Amino acid sequence: MIKAEIITIGDEILYGQITDTNSQWISAELDKIGVKTIRKSSIGDAEEEILQIFKESQKRADIVLITGGLGPTKDDITKKTFCKYFGTELEVRQDALDHLLSYFEKRNYTPTPIILTQAELPINAIYLQNKLGTAPGMWFEHEGTIFVSMPGVPFEMKGLIADAVIPKIKEHFSTPHIFHKIIRTVGTGETILADRISDWEDALPAHLKVAYLPSVGQVKLRLTGFGNDLATIEKEVLAKVDEMLPMIQEFVYGFDEEELEVAIGNQLVKKNQTVSVAESCTGGYLSHLFTRNSGSSAYFWGGVVAYDNSVKINQLGVLPDTIEKNGAVSEETVTEMAQNVRKKLKTTFGLATTGIAGPNGGTPQKPVGTIWIALASENETITHKLQLGGKREQNIIATASSVLNLLRKKLM
Amino acid sequence: MIKAEIITIGDEILYGQITDTNSQWISAELDKIGVKTIRKSSIGDAEEEILQIFKESQKRADIVLITGGLGPTKDDITKKTFCKYFGTELEVRQDALDHLLSYFEKRNYTPTPIILTQAELPINAIYLQNKLGTAPGMWFEHEGTIFVSMPGVPFEMKGLIADAVIPKIKEHFSTPHIFHKIIRTVGTGETILADRISDWEDALPAHLKVAYLPSVGQVKLRLTGFGNDLATIEKEVLAKVDEMLPMIQEFVYGFDEEELEVAIGNQLVKKNQTVSVAESCTGGYLSHLFTRNSGSSAYFWGGVVAYDNSVKINQLGVLPDTIEKNGAVSEETVTEMAQNVRKKLKTTFGLATTGIAGPNGGTPQKPVGTIWIALASENETITHKLQLGGKREQNIIATASSVLNLLRKKLM
Structure with a gap:
């Protein structure tokens, strides 16, 4: 088992x-490539702390992944500390410098000398190009341990891990074979799922393992298999998944990386159907879920964020009388919101939310x-009342999941 | 300086x-009581790993705070490991048992023997009552280092920290003082800020320290001061901030925990003004930024997510001719979007976005x-073209920051 530490x-x-x-x-x-994280640590921007943890981690781990402390400013000291730790010094790298210059040229910006110091790397570093930013990634091999240094900005770090670090780890180590299958569910909780599949889970062989990954409104199940031959493990895991699916079928919306709104989008595209939304309490979040995915313009036509009641009335055509008699948070209001946005935007389905997010x-x-929440289609409007907790953020996310689940069930 | 580690x-x-x-x-x-965290670590549920990190942390820290591994189930081994580490054993505590019994009596539940093992504590532990759950808090003094053990469930841990741990730390140590001030900026990058304040930063005394905290579209600057008297440090930090602010004034939108959209919202409330949005490429995210904050209904009235061109035309009244001649991604289209949403929703300002998010x-x-991007008000419409990168998520976030920045500058 390859052991990793993250700092x-x-x-x-x-x-x-x-x-x-x-x-x-x-x-x-x-975890996906079978490398086991044995420790995570956070330390300060201080040389002696960094040197100390490098020494400790080197003893325990095969690979040490480090983020942060890489900018061009004075408080970023990782690079200098690497030099001290490895007993080496900085040198300008032509490939790193070329990347910086072309990065700034594209942005019509003339970099200052301090910015260009980001092309200086410790002599023993293998340069990993950060396509999304200016701080370099670095790979070191030192006395049998790999050190990888990455910027702390999440999207830059993620780009480096995917493009450079994971491929290099696979090339350097012979990692055991692991196959994961993720089953995505909505509309139920971890305990009910665990209950349904309990006998199946108990009967799994030792090299297959289930994990429950709950988030607000959704639970993912992950079945993982370990072994020496990837094709064999893959076959075994998929056969076990097929065995388990009928036990929880009504909650399953997708597999692996497929988000709920994308699973729905794929169904809509297949049926040549479209959706629009009228949002009060979700305030744009439901639209954002659709539109964060490339290709959503094929099925998501748009929506109205009807936060103020005047917008519900003037833009969505909810009758003032409906709001006056029943309140903005009512079955009657949400019904009109869903029906009217569907008609106005001329889509197959209309979704609506209204509530007290807190x-x-x-x-x-x-x-x-x-x-x-409501789902309007040509022939019917389905409404549902949720009674959630006191946390605004959770309420917004859970409401979006629930109203998407209405549409998922309709499309099934 | 009192040093803490968190495990x-x-x-x-x-x-x-x-x-x-x-x-x-x-x-x-x-941090609020002047205790400096010098390291955070995450380790697995394994006795040898726990023993190893206890030994290491004891050497470095005055106080070691530990969460997790405290439940009544088999895989929770913290208590047993404490006994091994301290060379002691478990004993039943009457006060802990009384708490458990009354906890379950209130819930009309008869606890099983395994649940009642939670009243067993290492002999050298000071018992800290967990009012919100059943796993006990524990305080140990061992060879000059304090060890505190708490359950991993966030709200139980928070209750214990507030009710028992912070008061005991204050009683046990004489803590030094720390004061932080965060300055929030938008519309520029880390390097330009660093350049502007470079002389000021170089002249700071050793007990004041600047950190740059960048995220997509924004950078936070944090000035931290250390000392023996809180009032003195606070005064000193704030005086230094006042000295620095004029150097970067046009980028500063707020301080400490204030988000950009909230800073804008506060200005709007003060001026009794309102805003609405017409979103194409941000697809609901801009609305979500406003509405994720409680109280936003006072100034944010709503918006139209005009993803499909038919929505731009039919709901926002953009002229078909404008789109045909200039395209949906054009100054002309964004101008009509901002002006029309402002008129239709009857708000002081209208914001709009249209682009190729990728x-x-x-x-x-x-x-x-x-x-x-565009900002429409009664007398003028300000437009701006952004040339961003290829990442959809970053483009959405950066566009929202930029269009909010148009409104911030207008309100300044």
């Missing part, structure tokens, strides 16, 4: 000003978390 | 299945990342 460098993580999401993402990627605005009759 | 125990964090938010929260709380849809004339 994030930066006072901002240490002082709790930002959450470290990089190390989660990296360890999940390593933390304020609740009443004894309609406490925070009272939310109505 | 989270649990395979689910190590393998990247959940994000560790506990350690961020704990370090932010420690990764597909580019042409030689309008490559991926070509984006037009």
